[in-house]
Amino acid sequence: MATHxxxxxxxxxxxxxxxxxxxxxxxxxxxxxxxxxxxxxxxLRFADGTTLTVQAANYQGKPFLAFxxxxxxx
Numbered sequence: 001m002a003t004h005x006x007x008x009x010x011x012x013x014x015x016x017x018x019x020x021x022x023x024x025x026x027x028x029x030x031x032x033x034x035x036x037x038x039x040x041x042x043x044l045r046f047a048d049g050t051t052l053t054v055q056a057a058n059y060q061g062k063p064f065l066a067f068x069x070x071x072x073x074x
Contacts, residue, residue: 026072027052 030046037043042054050073055066 022067022070 027046030048030050032044033047034045035043040056044052044054046052053068055068057064057066
């Protein structure tokens, strides 16, 4: 059975319509303290106080995901 790391590993995006790529390495090693969700948002709060919000929406008739923050805060 594949592990999470095997399934989640993506080396290259080959679909030109797949959107942008984001470097999530800054989340590596953070411990999730809590998670909440509603029909539109998933919020992950990490032990260091960082909150990552994932929003599902439509833009010009196409589904997309928005991430806040999408890079580490300064």
